[in-house]
Amino acid sequence: MTEDLTLVGDLVARERRSEQLALHAAELDRTYSYWDLCNTACKVGNVLSHVGIREGDRLVIDPAPVPEPILTFLGGALLGTVTEFDSDPPTDCDARGVVVPVEREAEFDLPGGSKLCAYGGDPERPDTTHWEQEVWSExxxxxxxxxxxxxxxxxxxxxxxxxxxxxxDLLGTARDAVEALEMDAESKVAIRAPLSDPRTVAAGVLAPLLAGGAVAIPHGDDAMDATASVVGAEQTAPESRTLAVDSISI
Incomplete structure (x- = not known):
């Protein structure tokens, strides 16, 4: 029962693993089953721990429209980090961990005690953690x-x-979104609002997972048969059922 889930990390608990679709990125046409999602989130949590990130530490993630930012947030939640989604973090950011696309690696000169992780390809600097390589081997x-x-x-x-x-806070808002959009295991919810707003994370990421459905990362209007969407202010969506973040209480 979803009422038994009290932590964000409970959404990727071992017993939730199945072949049911959990995440789809339209631009890459990449899919994750609940088996893939749960396993990968656990691997990410282990990688973050191995590079020195601990419970309560600040984790900054560039929310590019690909699966890695969401998977990193879920892995961080298992570990107990406090995530910030920021599309333009300071290049000298003092967060304990900063996670960005590899093409942004050269922009960052982090202070001692901060760790840069890059996804989407091989980093050039030896002190940058290669997200895919480390997660794959974990x-x-x-x-x-x-x-x-x-x-x-x-x-x-x-x-x-x-x-x-x-x-x-997040799971309470997620449950409200499940009810508002009548989500179930057949739902596929497109994220059409910025992840930098916690309401988007709650309604667009956690809610469909809570319902046993799927998160869709769209490419333009294309979200590959999404049944509903979470939208930002003054945005429109091709899906017939939408939930605006400015109507969500958190």
Whole structure:
């Protein structure tokens, strides 16, 4: 029962693994089953731990429209990090971990104690963690962790105000979105609003996973048969059922 899930990491628990579709990126035509999603999130959590990122640390992720940012957020949630989705993080960002597309690697000169991870290809610098290589080789089992539902897991701007949200905050909003869009295991929800808004993460990522459905990362209007969408202010969508982030309480 979804009511038993109290942490964001519960969405990628071992018992949720199945061949059901969980994530689809239209531009790449890349799909992840729940088996793939759960295994990869656990691997990511292990990689983050191995590079020195710990519970409560700040993790900044460039939210490019590909699966890696979402998978990194879920892996970070298992570990207990506090994620910020930022499409333009400072090049000298002091977050414990910064995760960006490989083409942005050269932009960053992080201070000591911060770790740069790059996805989408081979990084040039030896001190940059190669996301795909490390995740591919990692163990898909994640050791038990004990977080409180009130612990922070995501930070972002809501109507111009910086907010830090807990597991309970996000999952409560996700449950409201499941009800609002009548999501079930057959639902496929397109993310058409920025992940930098925590309401997008709750309604567009966590809600479909909570319902046992799928997250769709669109390419333009194409979201490969999405049944619903989460949209930003003044946005339109080809899907008939939409939920605007500015109508979501969190």
């Amino acid at each position: 163990n898909p089992a994640f050791p038990p962790t004990f977080h409180d539902p009130a612990d922070p897991v995501l930070r972002g701007s809501v109507d111009g105000e910086e907010r830090t949200l807990s597991h309970a």
